[in-house]
Every structure is written in C-alpha cells, then in structure tokens.
Amino acid sequence: MAEGRSRGRAGGGAARRAARSAPSFEVARFIERRIPDLEILDAEAIAIIEANAETVLEEIGVMFTDNPGALNLWRAAGADIRGDRVHIPRGLARSLCATAPGRFTQHARNPARNVEIGGRSLVLAPVYGPPFVRDHASGRRYATLADFHNFVKLGHMSKWLHHSGGTVCEPTDVPVNKRHLDMVLAHMTLTDKPFMGSVTDPSRAQDSVEMCEILFGADFVAENAVMTSLININSPLTFDATMMGALEVYARAGQACIISPFIVGGAMAPVSVAATLTQVLAEVLAGVAYSQLVRPGAPVIFGAFVTSIDMNSGAPTFGTPEASQILYGAGQLARRLGLPFRSGGALCGSKLPDAQAAYESANTLNAALLGGVNFMLHACGWLEGGLVASYEKFVIDADQLGVLHRLAQGVAVDEAAQAMDALREVGPGGHFLGCAHTQAHFKDAFWRSDVLDYKPFETWDEEGARDTEALASVRVARLLNDYQRPGLDPAVHEALQDYVTRKKASQPDAFV
C-alpha cells in the first residue's frame, strides 16, 4: 500500500508514482547456519563454570535494587532474600529458565521481514546507543533526530541487515523523555523491518507497546512478539529498577527481551575469561529466571556484551582474543540452556573507520558467526567504543555482513557444484573463464562487495586513490538519495503520529 504522511496532507497518487520508479533493492532473509559452531570450552571447563555460577548465585547472590515486587517474586520462588540481595539456591534459576522458548518469531509489519530468533538462525541489527555520529565530510558531532532518520533509512536499504534495531544513535536534539516516541515512530514508518522498543523507563516501554498496538493491532501484539528490546544488567550482579521495570512491562506483554550483562572485563568482571563467563552465566540465569517469574514463557535472549580492558589506559578494547573467547564460551553456555544467544557486532575502539576499526570489527563478526550468535546487535555502524555511529562504517560493515551470509550456507556438493564437466572440458593448462560451467554459474558463484575496490591500480589511482572510507561515503549518499519509504496505511500512520503528538504534549521537556 502506498504511504503518505497522513490522509489529509499527502495524496496516495504521488506516493504510488514514486513507488513505481523506486530503485529496486533486495533484503536477505535472516541467516540459517549450515555450518557447525566452534566450541572452545571442553566438558571439564563447562562443568567448572556452570558449578561456579551456581555458587555465585547461592553464596554471593544478586541485587535487585528498589524493587520490592521482584524480591517478593523471588521469595515466593524459594530464594533467600537478605535486604535487596537475592540468594538463589543451586539449580533454582536454571530450572526457572526452562519455560523460556528456545526459538521465537519476531514479527515485522511486513511479514516478509519477520525474523526467527534462536536455533540455527542469525539475525543482524545495527549499532545501538551512540550519542555522536561521524561522517567523512563533517567529522564527529552530536547525533540528532535527522541522523537517526538517516540511519534507519540506511538500515532499510541494507540488503544484509534483517532488523532496524533501536537507538541507532541518540537524537540529542529531542528531550530525553520524548526521544523514544520519535525513535519508535521512525522505525515504524521509515522501514518495514522489525525493531526494538524503549527501555529507558518502564513508562517508555509501555508507550512502545501501545504504539505497537496501533501498528499491529492489540490482539496481534497480545499473541506475538513484535519487539525485541535490550535489557542490560548492571554488572556485576546488579539488576536496577529502571531496566527491570522495562523488562517487566515487556515480559507481561509477551514481548521479547535480550537480557544482557554489559561487561568491560577487568572493571565489571575479573581479569580472566573463565571467571567472566562464570559471572555472565550467573547474571543471565538470574535475569532470565526473573523474566519467567514475571511471565512464564516470555521470549528472552541470553545476552553477552563483553569486552576486555586496556590495563594501561583503562579503555575498553574490542576484537581482542579474550573477547572472542568469551563470545565462543558464552555461546556454548547459552546452547546448553536452550536459549537464543545475543553477542558480537562490528565492535571496535578506533576513532575512524580505518584498518584498526576493520580488524577489530572483523574479528568480532567472524567470532559471532562461528560462535552461534542468534541475534547480533551493533552488526554495523559502531565506532569508537560505541560512542559514535559512523555513516561510512555503517555501509562498510553492512556490506561485510554478506560475507557471513555466504559463509553460513556451507559448501554445496550437488552435481553442478562438483563441476566435473568443467574440469574435463578445460583439462591441464587451460583456463575456466569461458567454459560452459562458468558461463552458467558465474553470476551467483562468488559473493561480491558493493563497497570495496576491485579496480586495476591505474584506474583506482586516476579516480583519486580513494580509501575505503571515501568509497563508502559515495555509497552512503547514493543510498540516502535512492531511499523511499515502504508503504504504510495512512490511517495507521496518522494514528501513530497522533499518539506521539499527544504523549509529547502531556509532559514538559526533560533533558536529563
């Protein structure tokens, strides 16, 4: 259906004419892995880590701050409550996790964009949270709502991105208490991919649910997951009332949450991979168990955002071997719990989309694919430790996500793939460029980048000897120029806009 800003203001005719001339673009289905996971923990290591996690939950306990309701739920479930500390008897948290589904569907308003989360799937979502943006022309600056819209548009146009994400950047020009309305509205109207809801306050989570009820219908939302939202654990071992409040809203509404330790190893966890995995497992066990106390069967994801620290500067570091080891290990622990797993992303500490950024990002993207990640936030656009959303890195990373798609397919060995006819036709000393098999298959034989340079040196040099960032900036401009809104029922759009307007008018601006 064609889409206009509202029934009154935009005629459907213009929108339809635009749609007919829209540049075509493809969107890939979420990844279904046909390759094995890499398992770096042996049985002994798993047994030690799982036993230690239970010891942590029982002896040390976890803190649910400012949340008497949570303490009551835990007490009723059999935990030992001391102050706001919840001591969880061995095995209790794991048994509570059993009601969480191993795989669920997150619905998009366009059913072709629905994603399956869990099992052998991998769903890719963009960067989340940066207060700054960077682009090739103007450098680093505070993010605005216009930037937010641009990143949602880039995500919509990205073939290998399955999910529109959430806070692709912070629209710092909008009051803090009203941002979530503009962000959710943008994800609902500028793309038809699935998206995330607000978690910065329980009331904002509730607003997100109510907007989904407008978009999808209340009955549909009551029965289906239409948002996957990010609930960070305040590591070590602390569950604050804001995040738990949002989790409670979403769980009660049957909406999906990622329950995710946020750990810079050495600061929020010990300087050891095994101990960090112990803490991650304890935290996720407690968080997922709590979600199931709120509503048994609520869809949740085992999250692990874990990186290491540079002990010289105190800076978080990315793409490091320890971060990869933790990702691989956490994946094993999640699969043993039968839960979908979130980790990875095009994470980097670099200030620029340069070699450092790419090396660090590639290390993490590869680990995420092979470590069995089911939901990858920050899959593109992340720069400078997550402080910056980079326009150029968004399209460079998004292009590389195609590598993951192809690698995950595994190796075909049907008759065409065996190509014995080609080997016979060409024989020793020949070449395959013109043979019948090549002519029949070359178009889809190899993945091809839409960003990187494959030109001869002389051509590349004559065209300005551009580096990857410069090439990417051209692609950013073209995608934003070619972008067109996907169709949306004007009545629905109007109702969403009215909701946002009414909510914004109901309270004064707040900037903290």
Place this chain on the structure above:
Amino acid sequence: MAEGRSRGRAGGGAARRAARSAPSFEVARFIERRIPDLEILDAEAIAIIEANAETVLEEIGVMFTDNPGALNLWRAAGADIRGDRVHIPRGLARSLCATAPGRFTQHARNPARNVEIGGRSLVLAPVYGPPFVRDHASGRRYATLADFHNFVKLGHMSKWLHHSGGTVCEPTDVPVNKRHLDMVLAHMTLTDKPFMGSVTDPSRAQDSVEMCEILFGADFVAENAVMTSLININSPLTFDATMMGALEVYARAGQACIISPFIVGGAMAPVSVAATLTQVLAEVLAGVAYSQLVRPGAPVIFGAFVTSIDMNSGAPTFGTPEASQILYGAGQLARRLGLPFRSGGALCGSKLPDAQAAYESANTLNAALLGGVNFMLHACGWLEGGLVASYEKFVIDADQLGVLHRLAQGVAVDEAAQAMDALREVGPGGHFLGCAHTQAHFKDAFWRSDVLDYKPFETWDEEGARDTEALASVRVARLLNDYQRPGLDPAVHEALQDYVTRKKASQPDAFV
C-alpha cells in the same frame, strides 16, 4: 656470538658493545593450538570430493611438462603416461603420499627459533613475492634490495612472527639470476629465524642448499630440514619443469617444500567451492606423490593458495566467504592425508592499508587459525593482491598475529582463572579494578596491541587524529631504528659472502 661483516673489516668489539645496548625484544614460540578446528565439510561432501579427485587424476590426468625424468618415475610407479600427461590410477597417489611425514622440524641457526610444522602447530611467515613496496611517506614504487633488507629486519623484530619467509619483496635492482643469492644471504645474516630457499630455477635451489651447508654444516643439512620452500603448481593440473626441478633439488636434499596450487577461482579452477577443492586435492596428491617418488620421506606441506575472482573486473578478490570455505575444506582434506597444511595469510586486494585491507586480511587470518593451517605464508605485509609489500601493513598485520596466539591458547580453568575469590571480594555493584586478583594478574590478563590506538578521543585528536596507517608508520621507523643484527660467527658470515661474490662473478647479469 657477536657478528661483523667479515673478520677483516668489522671488529668483534664494536658489535659486542652494540649487542649489550640492544633494545630487548621478545620472539614468541610457534603456536600450538589448544582449540578445535572448524570443519565445514560433512562426511558426504568429503567422500564426494575425494572420489572426484581420484577421477580427475585417473581420467584427466596431470601434466609434467619438459620433464622426461618425472615421466619415467611415474611410469615406474604404475601411472599411465600419454605424451606429457600422467594418468594416475585411483588410490596410487594417496598411497604414495603415505611416506611423507605428518610433522617435521625446520631448524633455524638459533635453535630457540626452530619451528615444528604439522600437527597442532601454526608457524607464521611474512609476505612473499611482491615486486612493489608501499610506505606511508613515499607511496608505491618498485622494490629494491634495501627494501628487502628492511622487511627482513622488521620480521626479525616482530614478536609474533616465527619465520623470516623468502621473497619478502623482489629486489628489482639486482639481476634476476643473482637475486636469490642476496635474498638467502639476508635471511641468513640479518635474522636468526628460519627461512625459505629459492625456487626460480633448479640451480638457484642448489645454491640455496650450498649456502645452508656453509651456515649449518653439510652433515647437519643432510640430516635436517633447514629450509621450507614454495613450489607452486601451475593450476590447473600442470607441473612445470622449473618448479619441479627446484622440488627435485630440495626433496633429494631432504629439504621441505610447500606443494601448493595457486588458484584464482573462476580462472584456474571452476566457479564452485566443491570443484575447486576437488582440483586442489588432485593437484596436491599428484605433487606430494611425486616428491615421495623423488625421495620417500621428504618433508612436504599440503598447500592451498586459493582465492575467488570478481567476475565483473576479473580481479582476484580476498577475504571472501568462498576463499574461507576453500581454506576450511582444504584443511580437512590435508588432515585426512596426515600432511601439514599451508594456507591463509593477511590477504587483501586493497591498494592501501585501509579498512578494506584489514577486513579482508582479518577474514583470512581468522579462517587460517580455525581451519587448522600449520604454515601461514603472507601472514603480514601483503597488499594489493600481493603486488605490493606494505611497510605499514607489515606491522599492523604482525601485531594482529598476537590475537591468533592468544586465541589458540584456549580458556584456562585453573583456580586462578576461576577467580572465585575476586567474585566474592567485589560482590554485586562493585568493580574489579583494584581487587587482589586483578592486581595479581592484570599484566598478562589481556592481549594488548603495540600499534592500535587505545587513547581517549581528546588525546588522540590533539596528537593529530592519526589513522592506523599513520600510527603504524611510527612503529616501522622505531623498529628499523632499534634493529640490531643477531650474532653470527664472522668466519661463517665471510664464507657466505665469499660464496655469493663468487657465484655472482661466475655469470653475466640477466634481467629476465
């Protein structure tokens, strides 16, 4: 022992004084993997590929050009010879491969630098073959012997590089027929790491052996592998007389060779992963079998330099999913043959050490670690499809090799690694920066880059907002400035120099 240019010209005293003030630097031992390999081919795929490779050898055959001695050896072994085409009955090549060792030691003149090749080991060697070099200050230009010396020095100073390699760049200012003498001399005198011999002519392979006899003693060379040299197969299915002549020299001398298809998929092999693996296996089976016909027990490595092609431009492409799939699959095939495996490298098509270069390189380095590579040529410094040796990329890549070392170690779960004391000490809501466990372990807890930027944004900005290439150029200058020759018996050095001088004088210069 202190080292001088010759007994007559350089006093040992100055060299000894220099050695005392030399900046200390570490060299890591070769990697022993404590993590599993990723196996992407299932049993059915392996069975198909192995059966098809035997069909290729029997029906299509391989060509040994201008090499009647090779045809005689094959005929005597039971092959069907038609012209220069060798048709190898099913199973014959594989059975001939059985005498090749599964693991061998390549000796360095400093025994602490010996490397084990095969089994769970991974040995890292630098870029091989570029006619051009690039550096940050002066851009791209033809390589010279001075560049060659610089790259050998950088390799010597690189902690994570175990091997000095071979043609780290082509010294184009030296006549083609004399280059090998200067190259081998440089590897023997500027570093004490192991190295490769010349393969561009059988006589140059013989020169390499004779120089090793001077360096190591003839008896030692007769009994031990002191070189690992690169024998490329002229894919598809062709073994030319030059490369086979060099292989024959090395095999008879008990020196190690990598027997390696060189394939740009789509040009030298069909546009399919399974068919390319079939061809790789057929070629390596024939080449390794031939080495064992020349001398049963000669140490050899199953090589696979395979990349994909961009069907739009015809350019080879690197870091692609198909190249990774071929690497993973070839590793499985090599392990089933019980042979050491060579593949991978910091391969890229980019013209600059930028994001493209790093993404492509990281994809291949990660695949090489997880795909079970035992010997990785091109592990650092490769740029522009191998046309260029990059000073800056050399140190960026070499730094990332530290990631592979740490990742390969696997996850420790001893009591210190479990860190239950730290979890108990800190508890919910605390931080780990100052706890006893962190104080005891932070120095070695996490891998740390020697090149990448970990500084706060403001500091980085004030210092010039340098990208990775600019930071790397500082490191290149420092390493070359700090470099000192490792000690070498002056008599040996003099004898090597005399050999080179005599050999050079014995023939006119040739530049083709």
